[in-house]
Amino acid sequence: MRVVIAGAGNVGRSIARELIGNGHQVLLIDRDPLAIKTASVPDAEWLLADACELASLEEAELETCDVAIAATGDDKANLVHSLLAKTEFGVPRTVARVNHPSNEWMFDDLWGVDVAVSTPRLMCALVEEAVTVGDLVRLFSFRGGQTNLVEMTLPDTSPRVGVRVGDLDLPGDAVLVAIIRDGTARSPERDGAVEASDELLFVVDPDYESELAHYLSPRGRAALVGVHN
The missing domain is CATH 3.30.70.1450 (Regulator of K+ conductance, C-terminal domain)
Incomplete structure (x- = not known):
């Protein structure tokens, strides 16, 4: 299974390591050069790009992914990435991180989110x-x-x-x-x-x-x- 993870912070890297350990292919995307720590997850693919831009997702070949995980610390970015992954690239399964519980009501199928994960809740x-x-x-x-x-x-x-x-x-x-x-x-x-x-x-x-x-x-x-x- 090929999985794309938007957000290469601590959360994204932790998810990547778990998935790779279970035999999956993982692509990590982040627009912050300081987040591109390839040595921390050496078996992952890495892409320095904005996961909310169509051109970046085309470069990432998102249409070949089975799952898209939006794991950034920005709820707006997670919603946009999920919506693009689902509607523009037909990714079968989307999972989005909810950073602020007050925003949880937006994380539904209208925004292309299959599963919303709110850590506090x-x-x-x-x-x-x-x-x-x-x-x-x-x-x-x-x-x-x-x-x-x-x-x-x-x-x-x-x-x-x-x-x-x-x-x-x-x-x-x-x-x-x-x-x-x-x-x-x-x-x-x-x-x-x-x-x-x-x-x-x-x-x-x-x-x-x-x-x-x-x-x-x-x-x-x-x-x-x-x-x-």
Whole structure:
């Protein structure tokens, strides 16, 4: 997979190293000559250019990329890069960094953003996930908020404790995608049962989050942490 990263700061370089370590090809673009630190990610391609200019993206052959990541510290630049990548070059997948949570509402498909990553909100969600039991916590929003990744640590008072996975009558289009038990992630098996203190990960439409929270823990609430729609 070929990935372009707009922004070669600490965030962009860290992402590049991870992707290269997983066997992907990475192109880093930055307009600041001081950010072009080729020795820091020697296996990446580097381009000194403005990632918001069509000519620069043509030079980068963005149409050959599978994913475009906008990782600059400027939300306006991240939006423009995502929009150009999606509309002008047909990049299948765009991921954009949100620096200021107040701007998060703009990071949607109208600006060509498939996935928006807001570090402050993600950190809040992870804190909530670590300390709450019986509440549904939104960890991540996909495709402009149309589908969310949510988590609940199942309380021992839940009526679903001991129920077979295959017998769970989840509301809407909710899908149980993983169970974390004793620190180990496992795939849900139809004949396996959910247990108290299991961390359950679901993909669900946001319209059904409250129903899912009530189904798993009737006293619970849908904790909408990490995303503003």
